[in-house]
Amino acid sequence: MFAMAVLTIALQAAPAPRPAPPADPAAGVLLRKALSAQGGEEKLRAIKAVRWSATGYRNMLEQSERPEGPYIVEHQVVSDVHDHERGRQRSVTESTINPMGKFTTGFIADKSTAMRLAGEARSPGTAEMVTLSRETLALSPERLLLTALDAPDVRVAPAVTMQSVPQDVVRFSLDGAPVTIFLDRYTHLPTAMDYAGPLARAGYWRFLGDTVVRTSYSFWWIGKGGVKMPLQWDITRNGQPEGSWAIGTLSLDTPATEAELQITPEIRAAFAALPAPVAPGDMPFGSTRQPPVDLAPGIVLVPGPWNVAFVRQDDGVVIIEAPISSGYAAKSIAEARRRFPDLPVKAVVTTSDSWPHLAGVREYVAAGIPIYHLDINAPILKRVIAAPYTSRPDALQRKPRKAILRPVSGATTLGTGANRMVIYPLHGEVSERQMMIWFPEHRLLYGSDPFQGGGERGYSFPQAVSEVTDAAAREGLKPERFFMMHIGPTPWSELAKSIAGAAQLDGPDGK
The missing domain is CATH 2.50.20.10 (Lipoprotein localisation LolA/LolB/LppX)
Incomplete structure (x- = not known):
């Protein structure tokens, strides 16, 4: 943290050599x-x-x-x-x-x-x-x-x-x-x-x-x-x-x-042996340790530091989330086109205002792909889209283009057929700036990223867990499974267990 410096000052016996005078x-x-x-x-x-x-x-x-x-x-x-x-x-x-x-x-x-x-x-x-x-x-x-x-x-x-x-x-x-x-x-x-x-x-x-x-x-x-x-x-x-x-x-x-x-x-030896650092735009797509998962026919979850999902519909492919960077988004688009070569990428859905969900939206703007987003997240999206990238030019910096934004303020259907999607604002406290995506024909819910964890450790924010379950109940949804940016396919019943366990405690310290 360069902005904080003050303190032990020991004076040398002789001054350092003087540099050349400034040009101005x-x-x-x-x-x-x-x-x-x-x-x-x-x-x-x-x-x-x-x-x-x-x-x-x-x-x-x-x-x-x-x-x-x-x-x-x-x-x-x-x-x-x-x-x-x-x-x-x-x-x-x-x-x-x-x-x-x-x-x-x-x-x-x-x-x-x-x-x-x-x-x-x-x-x-x-x-x-x-x-x-x-x-x-x-x-x-x-x-x-x-x-x-x-x-x-x-x-x-x-x-x-x-x-x-x-x-x-x-x-x-x-x-x-x-x-x-x-x-x-x-x-x-x-x-x-x-x-x-x-x-x-x-x-x-x-x-x-x-x-x-x-x-x-x-x-x-x-x-x-x-x-x-x-x-x-x-x-x-x-x-x-x-x-x-x-x-x-x-x-x-x-x-x-x-x-x-x-x-x-x-x-020192271990540091010297480290591989060369990878720039944000050069990060490999997906994970070498976790292969892609078919959640349903035509719905593919690609695990990674930040998960991405592809949804094949009759008239094109929808990508869920635009994480990390313009370069990573470019790889995501390329992978969607490789998997579904006969279909265009018709839309991307960014479900949160948090940077992992939207740091790659500029690549979608550059490609002319519509961006579905929560209506109140428009200001932060516009700020990211308008930001200068002169230090590391991306496609949008090199060739500016107007964004195609599709704000979501209520239930919004995207596509038809077996993989149609309905996007809903979560409208919670912790999840105020996030959306969920419902796949009716598969009883599958994407819950964005209001909490992490799972398994024996439980989930990180029981309040956020309850907000997702409450939102699903409010909209009359009855999921069998859910998945999120950092959580793979999981039985919906696990969330009720988490909420019930949290209700037995007085506070977040487990007491």
Whole structure:
């Protein structure tokens, strides 16, 4: 999390060699004023390590019930060590997501290797972690102004007003992506930073096109040696509020230790043996461990990290869900055409506002395929369809086309014959933004993705289970089987057992 950096500051005995002056002298003037306001260029260049811990929250934009909020919240305690002397980082996050519980995750990364931390477990990290760590160190508050000053393409941009205060603006590039710093004209300290590179596209954002992350700085504090640091970071991505974090403990003179930053030889060897990372659009379709399942004649479920189903009808094929990415959707369309070569792909149904269900809709727009969706999900769909994909152009970016949207507000029949489908809004609390699909001739129901699990573990959200069964009862449906994005064909009777079991407990902790 690049937007939170403040802490152990150990000063070197001699300053680092000076880089060449910036190509735009005006940018250099603004940045040196800012460096002086933060404590001085020499002191900041002499920082060897920074250590901090913070408390805050992250809005689970990727999982929340509605895109405009309120959001499901993940409460966090984050502890970071930034070893600038050797280019290493340790980041550990203790997360609480009620009613799911608590868990600890993190990583240690240096210039070539990353190690994943999960509680006490250690395993190889990813190449992405190495990149994100390097960018975190470069864009952390104790290094941000220096990174800008040292950038060969730093330049002044037009001034703006932010938070009702005039801001001087400088821009430069990091990893080929733009960084913009907004400098308070009165204090010269950074008010905010925008970035659109790999760090901004971390996590599920890498599936959703170009992303700009804005980190706003506040609650400035004078630390040891007179170096000033912001103790609060508020973060947005593409204008959506991701979260806020505030420093709780601050150490300005404790150096990084080998024990806390060590990556074992075994992990280094395992990391070096990892296959090359796969871009979102290059993920293989389906699963090598789970073959496709014929749910009924002409209805095929393709298991994978995110399930997709094909429904053959007399006049074409309907695809259920458009997950992951444009590239994955292209593979889904190609597979439908391979299985049913004499029929066109007539429609796709995306049943939820959650990103796994709709991150591939742009490919269907590019192919001129109608998209059936819940009516109140139109804004998020339009945002995904209109998003720029300049960093990784897909078919729609290369050749724009108007979307064919088919909003669903009530029972909607799609097709005729044995595999006709009736789409219904779920209209629940947890499942407010989701739809179910009924296959009358097979007494088969697709329930979208309001809960996961099954088997001996039970289902993750009994409330959501009841919403699916209630919706089926409301519409007079009597399923024998159901399936979902993360659940294969299952007897409908299993859901009643889950609801009955939950009704014996007082709360989500099983008591």
